[in-house]
Amino acid sequence: MMDWQTIAALVIVAVAAISLVRNLLARRKHPAACDQCSLVQKPKHPNEHVS
Amino acid sequence: MSLPSPSGPRSIALVGNPNCGKTSLFNALTGLRQKVGNYPGVTVERKEGSTVINGEEWMLIDLPGTYSLSANSLDEKVVSDVLFGRIDGTPIPDAVLFVADATNLERNLYLLSQVIDVGLPTVVALNMVDRLEPEGITLDVPMLEQEFSVRFLPVVANKGTGTDALLTAITEARSVPEGQRKWKLPEKVQMEHDELTSMLVENDRLPEAEAFHEAQLLLSTPKDPSHFLATYSPDTIDHLKLDHQNLSAWGFDRHSVFVESRFKWTNSVFKKSVRKRVRRTHNNVHDRIDAVVTHPVWGFVVFFGLMAVMFQTIFTWAEYPMELIGAFFAMLSSAVSSVMPPGDLQDLLANGVVGGVGAVVTFLPQILFLFLFLGFLEDTGYMARAAFIMDRVMSRVGLHGKSFIPLLSSFACAIPGIMATRTIENSRDRLVTILVAPLMSCSARLPVFALLIASFIPNIVLLGFISLPAVVLISMYLLGLAAALVTARILKSTVLKGPKPAFILELPPYRIPSLKNTFIHMWERSVLFLRNAGTIILGVSVVLWFLATYPKSEHESPSERLSHSFVGRAGHAIEPVLKPLGFDWKIGIGILSSLLQREVFVGTLGTIYNIEQADGQEATLREQMQKDVDPVTGAPTFTILTAICIMVYYVLAMQCMSTVAVVRRETNSWKWPAVQFGYMTLLAYAGTFLTYRIGLWITQ
Numbered sequence: 001m002m003d004w005q006t007i008a009a010l011v012i013v014a015v016a017a018i019s020l021v022r023n024l025l026a027r028r029k030h031p032a033a034c035d036q037c038s039l040v041q042k043p044k045h046p047n048e049h050v051s
Numbered sequence: 052m053s054l055p056s057p058s059g060p061r062s063i064a065l066v067g068n069p070n071c072g073k074t075s076l077f078n079a080l081t082g083l084r085q086k087v088g089n090y091p092g093v094t095v096e097r098k099e100g101s102t103v104i105n106g107e108e109w110m111l112i113d114l115p116g117t118y119s120l121s122a123n124s125l126d127e128k129v130v131s132d133v134l135f136g137r138i139d140g141t142p143i144p145d146a147v148l149f150v151a152d153a154t155n156l157e158r159n160l161y162l163l164s165q166v167i168d169v170g171l172p173t174v175v176a177l178n179m180v181d182r183l184e185p186e187g188i189t190l191d192v193p194m195l196e197q198e199f200s201v202r203f204l205p206v207v208a209n210k211g212t213g214t215d216a217l218l219t220a221i222t223e224a225r226s227v228p229e230g231q232r233k234w235k236l237p238e239k240v241q242m243e244h245d246e247l248t249s250m251l252v253e254n255d256r257l258p259e260a261e262a263f264h265e266a267q268l269l270l271s272t273p274k275d276p277s278h279f280l281a282t283y284s285p286d287t288i289d290h291l292k293l294d295h296q297n298l299s300a301w302g303f304d305r306h307s308v309f310v311e312s313r314f315k316w317t318n319s320v321f322k323k324s325v326r327k328r329v330r331r332t333h334n335n336v337h338d339r340i341d342a343v344v345t346h347p348v349w350g351f352v353v354f355f356g357l358m359a360v361m362f363q364t365i366f367t368w369a370e371y372p373m374e375l376i377g378a379f380f381a382m383l384s385s386a387v388s389s390v391m392p393p394g395d396l397q398d399l400l401a402n403g404v405v406g407g408v409g410a411v412v413t414f415l416p417q418i419l420f421l422f423l424f425l426g427f428l429e430d431t432g433y434m435a436r437a438a439f440i441m442d443r444v445m446s447r448v449g450l451h452g453k454s455f456i457p458l459l460s461s462f463a464c465a466i467p468g469i470m471a472t473r474t475i476e477n478s479r480d481r482l483v484t485i486l487v488a489p490l491m492s493c494s495a496r497l498p499v500f501a502l503l504i505a506s507f508i509p510n511i512v513l514l515g516f517i518s519l520p521a522v523v524l525i526s527m528y529l530l531g532l533a534a535a536l537v538t539a540r541i542l543k544s545t546v547l548k549g550p551k552p553a554f555i556l557e558l559p560p561y562r563i564p565s566l567k568n569t570f571i572h573m574w575e576r577s578v579l580f581l582r583n584a585g586t587i588i589l590g591v592s593v594v595l596w597f598l599a600t601y602p603k604s605e606h607e608s609p610s611e612r613l614s615h616s617f618v619g620r621a622g623h624a625i626e627p628v629l630k631p632l633g634f635d636w637k638i639g640i641g642i643l644s645s646l647l648q649r650e651v652f653v654g655t656l657g658t659i660y661n662i663e664q665a666d667g668q669e670a671t672l673r674e675q676m677q678k679d680v681d682p683v684t685g686a687p688t689f690t691i692l693t694a695i696c697i698m699v700y701y702v703l704a705m706q707c708m709s710t711v712a713v714v715r716r717e718t719n720s721w722k723w724p725a726v727q728f729g730y731m732t733l734l735a736y737a738g739t740f741l742t743y744r745i746g747l748w749i750t751q
Contacts, residue, residue, distance in 0.1 A: 005394030009597075012399060016593035023587065024647070024708065 060101060062110040062142070063221055064133055066166055067150035068159050069116030070559050072178040074098075075208035076150055077113040080218065104218045112144065115473075118158065120165040121268055134169050135261045146172045146221050153177040153205070154186055154560070156325055160317040163199065164234060170260035172224035173201045176217055180205040187328035194324040200227045209565055234316035239301055240308055243294045244270060247287070254284040270294055271306045337561055344433065345558075350440035357433075358528070361424045363521040366501075369416040376416070377671060380409030384661075399596050402661035407592025410657025410672050411584050411650050414498035415577060421494055422576045423569060425463055430564035434459055439558065448536045449543030454484040458535060461491035462528075465710045469717055479547045485717060486542060486727050487535040489710050492528045492702060494576075495649040499701050500527055502653050506673040507694035523695070531702045534734065588654045591644055595658045610682065613663045632736070633696050633743040635681065635688050642700070649706045692746040699742045704735035 002010075065073045081100030098113040112133060120131045136143035149166055151159040167173055175195075183190065195203050202220050206213035236244060244266050251262035269279065269291055276291040283291075298305050343349050384405040391397040428434055438455040445455055453475055461468030468488045475481040492500075504520045511519045598617040613619050621643070622636030629639045637659055645652035653672075660675040670678070679688040705711065705728045714724040 003394060005392075005396035009395035009399045012396075013593055013597040016590045020587070020590040020594060023590070 060108040060110045061145040062112055063146045063148050064112045064114055064144040064171075065148050065150055066114055066130060066134070066162070067116060068118055068152065068162060071116065071150050071152040071155075071159065072208045073116060073150045074113055076148075076176060076178060076206065076214075077111060079206075079208050079211040079214050081111055102218065104222055107222075109221075111148075117162065119162060120169075120264065121271075131264070134166070134171065135258075135264070144171060146174070146224050148217070148221060149173055149175045149201075150178055150208075151175055151203075153180045153190065154182050154188060156190070157318070157321045160199075160321055161314055164313055164317050165264075167199060167201060167227050168232065168260065168263060170226050172221075172226045174217065174220045174224045175199070175201055175203045176206045176208075176213075177203050178206055178208050180213075181207045181210070189326045191324040191326075195320065198233065198320045198324070200231050209568070234313045236312045237303070237308065240270075240298065240303060240312075243297060247290060247294060250287045250290055251283070254287050267309050270298065271309050273306065340561065341436070341558065344436045345439050347440075347443065350436070354437055354440060355525075357428070358525055359517055359521065361421075362524045362528075363517055365417050365420045365424070366504075366518065366520055366524070369420050369501075372416040373413050376413045377409070380405055380413070381671065383409070395600070398600065398662075399593065402664075403592050403596025403658050404589065406661030406672075407595065407654040407658040408584050408588050410502075411498055411588050411654045412581065414501055414650075414653070415580055417497055417501050418494050418580055419573050419577060421497060422463065422573050426569035426572050427564045430562060430568065432559045432561045435558050444536065448540035450480060450483060450539050454480060454539075457484050457488055458491050458532075461488045461493060464493050464495070465489040465491065465707065466713050469710070469713050472717070479543075482718065482723065483539050483542045483547050485714055486723065486730075487539045489705060489707065489727070489731065490531050490535040490538065490703065492531040493649075493707075495707065496527075496701050498650045498653045500524055500698055502656075502672070502676075503689075503694040503698055506676050507689060507691050523698075527698050527702050530699065534703055534738075538730075538734075583648070583650075584654075587648060588651060591647070591651050592654050592658050595640075595644060595655055596662065599659055599662050609663050613659065614682075618659070631743070632700065632739045633693050633747075637679075637688065638693075638697060642704075642706075645706055647708050649701060652701070692743065692750065695746065696739050696743050700735050700739040702735075703731060703738045705731040 065077055067073045077098070077100060080102050082102075100111050100113070102109055102111055114130045114133060117130045120134070132138050133141065133144065134147070147166055147169070149163050151163065163173075163175065177190070177192070192203050192205075202224065204213060204217045204220055206217055208214075235241070247266040247270065248259075248262045251257045251265055252259060255262075257265060269276070269283075272278075276288050276295060279291070280288055295305065298308075344353050384401045387401040387405065388397060391400070428437075434456070437459065438453075441455045454472070456474070457468045457471040459468075460471050465488050468491065469485050472481045472484045472488070475484060501524075504523055508520045508523050513519060513522060595618065598621075599613055599619070600616060602616070604612060604615060607615065614623070618640055619636070622640045625639045625643065626636045629635075629642070634642070637656070640659065641652040641655045644655045656676065657672050660672055660679070664670065664675060676689050677687075680686060681688060711724045711728060714727060715721055718724070
């Protein structure tokens with residue numbers, strides 16, 4: 001029988017793992033570390049029309 | 052001609068020569084904080100922001116700097132594509148705000164005359180008018196307005212003065228009627244040009260202004276007309292062939308006749324409207340500085356001297372705030388341990404989260420000082436001089452100085468560096484620069500270097516002014532630069548062979564750095580760094596805590612438990628591959644987890660060592676790494692040689708998924724990012740192996 005701390009820790013681990021995978025997939029289209037676009041007030045990458 | 056957008060806010064395109072202050076004006080008008088720099092080529096793609104004029108919202112588009120609308124590099128092509136509405140989903144701008152450097156008007160007027168020919172309502176912002184008086188320049192603005200038939204308004208973009216009048220003028224601007232065009236072609240050329248323009252309108256359905264522009268390009272192109280068969284109708288191409296023959300038979304140089312005719316007129320306007328008093332003292336100071344910083348020998352002395360000062364201060368200035376941040380996280384960790392009862396959640400928060408995130412955030416001050424220095428060097432105009440002196444080195448490896456600006460940008464981050472390669476016209480040169488840019492040491496490597504140097508390199512002062520840690524750090528940056536140059540040389544003489552184009556770089560004037568700009572940029576870097584720490588590093592730390600804690604076995608010591616965990620088993624599995632480099636399994640896990648991004652290495656070690664640490668002991672990551680020994684042999688896990696080997700590995704290895712993604716986008720294929728990842732990983736392995744072997748040979 002797991003105690004509440006273990007359950008809480010495992011839930012946090014699962015959430016972290018899912019968000020990491022999502023972040024990784026998102027980078028294929030839009031590099032998250034790209035300092036050019038993270039500072040632009042625009043949902044789309046500004047280069048999408050150009051490339 | 053006024054072309055309102057079908058829906059949404061009306062738009063204004065900012066156009067001008069490189070380094071004339073477009074982005075500064077864009078920031079002043081929109082309240083945004085785009086990166087500006089005192090060297091050409093900072094903006095390589097269009098950027099958008101909005102502003103309100105008389106209660107109506109307008110969209111502003113900041114475009115890359117260009118000298119002409121007939122230019123060929125990718126960033127410059129964006130300008131004509133936007134102005135002629137060739138980009139899907141982007142309507143033709145309703146107005147053009149032409150930004151001109153008031154102190155250097157001669158070359159600005161050429162582009163202005165091309166932009167006016169596009170036929171959009173245009174207003175000219177005469178930027179940097181505050182420097183006219185010190186430089187002894189007087190402008191006859193009414194004369195300029197009369198000749199170009201558009202308004203010229205004075206502004207000082209970096210101080211935000213004159214912007215209100217400018218915005219009002221834009222709303223009132225009208226396009227210049229075709230009949231008022233004042234530059235003239237020779238009669239016969241004009242006749243051929245008019246005929247071709249009409250054909251492009253009738254046969255190819257081009258709008259009048261675009262046809263006028265295209266006709267000039269087609270008549271002056273060195274390419275055979277049949278090259279354009281896919282774009283234009285056969286009738287137009289047949290006519291073009293005839294035009295080429297006629298113009299050559301009449302003795303015209305097809306390429307230069309258009310440039311010369313336009314330039315002759317803009318130059319005559321410049322001479323009538325600009326007066327310059329000769330003030331030698333001011334120029335002399337700039338010239339004297341340039342004589343030193345661009346000197347074949349002294350230039351390099353200054354360059355390396357500045358680098359030495361930069362890295363020395365990064366270490367000394369950052370030490371105190373780093374200790375404070377470290378102490379804060381140590382306190383946080385013990386607070387969590389004392390407030391919560393023992394259990395998995397307490398362990399996850401105290402060791403996994405605080406250990407991992409804290410280890411990385413500690414290096415924020417060093418990152419900030421790096422950007423403070425880079426910001427000052429860019430703003431003063433020194434970066435362009437560095438590119439100039441490096442042109443000699445670059446030409447030896449088959450690249451030209453234009454490639455050095457993207458490489459310099461890569462010291463901050465390879466992603467803007469790779470995007471800055473769009474200024475390079477030759478596609479092979481561009482590709483070579485993209486392939487070697489991630490070898491330049493970016494700011495993500497700094498936490499890795501700083502942790503290892505601070506932990507293992509003795510703090511000895513050399514030659515009375517520079518410390519050994521600073522020398523090691525400079526060596527790592529130089530190793531990256533050397534590896535980039537050698538790789539470029541190999542690529543240029545093998546798979547990407549090509550001629551070396553001439554390099555023309557306009558040296559910008561020296562300017563007092565804008566403190567505001569530098570601090571804004573530093574603030575944004577901190578937000579980005581902390582956001583990264585709060586997302587990627589946090590996520591990796593949490594997952595790593597799980598992998599380093601499970602499967603659980605109650606009757607083992609913390610060190611044995613870690614060794615038998617999922618992470619321990621994976622680490623031991625890859626250890627044989629890393630053993631020849633002098634790395635143990637914990638370093639291996641650090642390398643594996645930091646494939647995502649480099650600074651994850653520091654977070655990973657922070658988490659692993661915190662979990663391994665026996666209960667009740669408090670020690671910093673540095674102390675834990677210094678004390679760590681091999682449980683079998685008793686030999687220290689980290690030595691000076693191991694630390695240097697890890698740094699060499701991080702200088703040469705790719706270890707950044709964002710860069711892979713951006714290379715894929717910029718090269719439009721998976722082939723080049725795969726080649727890049729492969730060659731850099733091999734280079735890193737071979738380089739580290741060699742360093743380790745040579746190190747062992749010296750120390751034994």
